[in-house]
Amino acid sequence: MKVLITGGGGFIGYRLARKLLERGTLAGPDGKPAPITQIKLLDGAFPPDPDPRLVCVQGDLAAPGLIGEVLERDTASVFHLAAVVSAGAEADFALGYRVNLDGTRFLLEACRRLARPARLVFASSVAAFGGDLPGVLDDSTTPNPQTSYGTQKVIGEYLVTDYSRKSYLDGRSLRLPTIVVRPGKPNLAASSFASSIFREPLNGVVAECPVPESTGIWLLSPRKVVDAFIHAHDLASSAWGTSRVLNLPGITVTVSEGVAALRRIAGDAVAARAQYKLDERINRIVQGWPVRFRTPRAAALGFAADPDIETVIRDYIADEGIRVG
Amino acid sequence: MKVLITGGGGFIGYRLARKLLERGTLAGPDGKPAPITQIKLLDGAFPPDPDPRLVCVQGDLAAPGLIGEVLERDTASVFHLAAVVSAGAEADFALGYRVNLDGTRFLLEACRRLARPARLVFASSVAAFGGDLPGVLDDSTTPNPQTSYGTQKVIGEYLVTDYSRKSYLDGRSLRLPTIVVRPGKPNLAASSFASSIFREPLNGVVAECPVPESTGIWLLSPRKVVDAFIHAHDLASSAWGTSRVLNLPGITVTVSEGVAALRRIAGDAVAARAQYKLDERINRIVQGWPVRFRTPRAAALGFAADPDIETVIRDYIADEGIRVG
Numbered sequence A, B: 001m002k003v004l005i006t007g008g009g010g011f012i013g014y015r016l017a018r019k020l021l022e023r024g025t026l027a028g029p030d031g032k033p034a035p036i037t038q039i040k041l042l043d044g045a046f047p048p049d050p051d052p053r054l055v056c057v058q059g060d061l062a063a064p065g066l067i068g069e070v071l072e073r074d075t076a077s078v079f080h081l082a083a084v085v086s087a088g089a090e091a092d093f094a095l096g097y098r099v100n101l102d103g104t105r106f107l108l109e110a111c112r113r114l115a116r117p118a119r120l121v122f123a124s125s126v127a128a129f130g131g132d133l134p135g136v137l138d139d140s141t142t143p144n145p146q147t148s149y150g151t152q153k154v155i156g157e158y159l160v161t162d163y164s165r166k167s168y169l170d171g172r173s174l175r176l177p178t179i180v181v182r183p184g185k186p187n188l189a190a191s192s193f194a195s196s197i198f199r200e201p202l203n204g205v206v207a208e209c210p211v212p213e214s215t216g217i218w219l220l221s222p223r224k225v226v227d228a229f230i231h232a233h234d235l236a237s238s239a240w241g242t243s244r245v246l247n248l249p250g251i252t253v254t255v256s257e258g259v260a261a262l263r264r265i266a267g268d269a270v271a272a273r274a275q276y277k278l279d280e281r282i283n284r285i286v287q288g289w290p291v292r293f294r295t296p297r298a299a300a301l302g303f304a305a306d307p308d309i310e311t312v313i314r315d316y317i318a319d320e321g322i323r324v325g
Helices: A011-023 A066-070 A086-091 A093-112 A148-165 A192-202 A222-234 A255-266 A280-287 A296-300 A309-320 B011-023 B066-070 B086-091 B093-112 B148-165 B192-202 B222-234 B255-266 B280-287 B296-300 B309-320
Strands: A002-006 A025-027 A033-035 A038-043 A054-058 A075-080 A119-125 A170-176 A207-209 A216-220 A245-247 A251-254 A274-276 B002-006 B025-027 B033-035 B038-043 B054-058 B075-080 B119-125 B170-176 B207-209 B216-220 B245-247 B251-254 B274-276
Touching (some): A011 A025, A066 A093, A093 A119, A119 A222, A148 A170, A148 B148, A192 A274, A216 A222, A222 A309, A251 A255, B025 B222, B066 B093, B086 B148, B093 B148, B119 B222, B192 B255, B222 B309, B251 B309, B255 B274, B255 B309
Parallel strands (some): A119 A170, A207 A274, B002 B038, B038 B054, B119 B170
Antiparallel strands (some): A025 A033, B216 B251
């Protein structure tokens, strides 16, 4: 069976592709594991020297007509991760709607023309939530996004649900927590610090945390989010009931708890590189984010969070081959 | 100040236009009543001999470029009612998305180019709700539409909210109950019976009610929904807080309660024309609709429901100039 990953050149998308190569199967139309015959990635850029078993297509999901050519008629599974990120969609309103809404619609329309309805897993986000939030969010909390990115993700969820109801595809939308620890460099995202406070100190560099140490983060590791995409794909359609949208599980970790775990793993000198320099602009955004969730539905469906932040950091160290001490 | 009503040739849109003519003012940008200098209606068709004070533009909201020409640069107020209705959007998936989603986006984009942000009132619907519903819905119930129409309305709400957050417009979305009593003829809408059981008997014609007499309907009269549009427009932006979407108030009336009220008003012979002929297909749709709401937010904002079904029927008789007895 053929698989398409939009945003497959990105950090999560490419990790998902490598995991699928390693695994070799996904649930087929009958629900039983079926061999993957092709993994195609669509993105604007790819890691250097991508695995030769992957079909990498460079292109823009929102370019009219493109996805219709890229999506092969016998594609069985689509993972839709491509998006202009939060800060980008906020800075360029038209670009965000073009990629995150029009691009998603192009993809869903292309799926309608497949030989049989594809399973489609859509990467949504807890950016769906905002405004007057309860202390603990749960599966009944109504999305009220405070960014265009969050708005576009919620709209994508409703589209995936409607196309699924019409049997044009078999969709599942996952609201991702903040993914920690991301490798690479700090970026302009307001959430960048959530990875930086671990990554930079381990790289011998000082990280300046723009929020107070008491700030909580609702997070999930790269390993667990890849597992979640695959698990969401493989669940039977009937398991989803009347809702195709799921808040993924996560753990709530304060910055100070995270730094304490880093200290236990890598020592005082490393942890001391996590420093605080309040940035009012970023702090205001971050304090509006949801921090605590109850996710009984995800648990009942068999999704799992990381056990604790120490494990998240140790997995990062192992995955990236970092030498500690 | 200039006003645009999309769907202004339809039953509600045209009543709203006449009410605005009668009223002569709407809240201006400073919140104080300002004289209306122009009311423009955009629709595919209009009542015969429309009031000459109305500017009627025949056209399709979803025709690319059209709304940019129709919406004058100094328009201060927009009432967005144009839509392919529920059954139509369900029968023609592409048409529903073209008009209800693309059309709405064209309108919102056109609003971005106005001299100053317009107040915009969007007609959403309780079709937003469905799936596993609580016995009584309230302001916290999460939309889970079971039709493409409902999906398109919810998406429109999120768009209006995001454009408002960005100050591209000053939007307010109202979720309308079933409007009863609509004049005219029965149509293919599953909700058609909710008006037919009153209208046809008063016209001397038998109405066949496709649902059991115990079926509840969440309803609002044409008078009250027009009042609600104007009230929503005139409320200050600050009154809406972190949510631009509102469940309008309504009353829950069973078919048998409605027919009993009709009997009290028009006598046994008229009420006897409301007959029952179960239609399983329609009944299945109707039984999935929300019937009971608590609407404290609407009440706090000053919106009002009809006092009872008898008043709704009497108002219909008065508005349509029907002779009873």
